[in-house]
C-alpha cells in the first residue's frame with residue numbers, strides 16, 4: 001500500500017504535494033518523496049515519515065508548477081532508499097512517476113527490459129518498470145507536440161504489458177500531468193480541481209485538504225491527462241465489464257482513512273454497515289457482553305454499531321499511544337509484538353470483572369489479538385469475546401498489500417476454534433464473506449476479495465505466484 005499525489009497548476013506544486021502527502025501518511029510510513037519540474041527536475045526522497053524527509057531547505061528547492069509525490073509503507077525487508085519514489089527518466093520529454101500497486105508479472109517485465117530493451121534498472125520497484133515502458137512507447141511517437149490522443153495511444157501499449165494493480169500519477173516535463181488506473185480499478189485514485197489547478201491523489205482526503213471541489217474517481221481502466229493550460233482529456237484505455245471491476249475491499253476495512261470516499265462509497269459509512277453485519281453475526285452466537293470495546297482506531301465506527309445492535313454499552317477500554325505506527329505494517333514479528341504493548345493500554349475501570357466484546361478490523365497472524373487479550377486478562381476482565389468485522393484472511397495479496405505469505409495467515413489452515421484458543425478468547429466471531437460485501441455496500445460495484453476467497457481478478461500464472469511467495473520469504477525488498 002502506498003499513497004500518491006500529482007499536481008499541475010499556476011502555483012508551486014510542492015505547496016500542494018507536501019500537505020497532501022501528510023494527509024496520505026497512513027498509507028505508508030517507510031519512505032516519502034516528491035519530484036517537481038521547473039526548467040529541470042527537482043527531487044527529494046528518502047526513508048522516513050513525510051515530516052522527516054522534508055524540511056524547509058529541501059522544500060524550497062522543489063520548485064515548479066507541476067509535480068508528483070509518494071509515501072510508501074514498510075516493505076518485507078528493510079526498505080532500501082533506492083526503492084523510494086518518485087522515479088525520473090529524462091528521455092523522451094522527461095517524466096517523473098509515482099505508483100501505488102503491484103505488478104504480478106514484475107519479474108518477467110524486468111527481465112524483458114534488461115535483456116530486450118537494454119534498460120538499466122536501479123531499483124526493485126515496479127514503478128521503474130512502468131516508467132520505462134511508458135518512455136519506450138512515448139519514444140516511438142517521437143512527436144514534439146504531445147497531444148492527449150498520442151499519450152493515450154502510448155499508454156494503451158503499456159497497458160497491454162501490465163498484469164496486476166496500478167494507480168499512477170506522472171508529470172511529463174512542460175507538457176502535462178497524467179493519471180491512470182488499472183483495468184480492474186484495484187487501487188483507488190481520484191482527481192479534482194481547485195483555484196490553483198488539477199490535483200490527483202490516492203484518497204479524497206488529500207484533495208479535501210487542497211480545497212478541490214469536484215472530486216471524481218478515475219474509473220477502472222481510465223486515464224486523465226491535464227495539459228499546462230489546465231485542459232482535461234479523459235480516455236478509457238481499457239473498458240472493463242461489470243464483472244472485471246475489482247476495487248480492493250480491504251481499503252474500506254482497514255487501509256483508507258474513514259473520511260475518504262472511494263468509488264462513491266464513504267469509508268466511514270462502510271465501516272458502520274460492517275458493524276451492523278457483524279452485530280447480527282454476534283447475536284446469532286448469543287453474545288451478551290457488558291460492553292463493546294474497539295481495538296483503536298480503525299474498529300471504532302463498527303464497534304459502536306455492534307453495541308447498538310446488541311443493545312449494550314459502547315466503551316473505550318483501550319487507549320492508544322498515537323505516536324506509535326500502525327502495527328499491521330511493521331516489518332518483523334518481534335517488532336509487532338512489542339508494538340502492541342507500546343501502543344495500547346487498558347482502562348481498568350471499564351474492564352475489571354466485566355464481560356467484554358472486543359471488535360477489530362481483521363486478524364492476520366493472530367499475535368496482535370493474542371497480545372491485546374493478554375492485556376485485558378492482566379487488567380482483570382471476566383470474559384473476553386473477540387469479533388473481526390472482516391472474514392478470515394487466508395490468501396496472500398499479490399496487488400501490493402504486503403500481508404505476507406500464505407503460511408503466515410493464522411486462518412490459512414486453522415479452524416475458528418483453534419484460532420480462538422490461540423488468541424485466548426472465550427468466543428471468536430468473524431464477519432461472513434457475504435456480510436463483508438453487503439456491509440461495504442457493493443451494490444453493482446465489483447470488489448476484489450481475493451485475500452478472503454482466493455479468487456483473484458487478474459491472471460496469476462502459478463510460476464509467478466511461486467516467485468512472489470519465494471521473494472517474500474527471502475525478505476527481499478519490493479515496493480508497491
Ligand code: SF4
Pocket residue numbers: 186247248249250251396397398399400401448449450451452
Ligand atoms: S487481495 Fe485483498 S488486500 Fe489485496 S487487493 Fe484484493 S482485497 Fe485488497
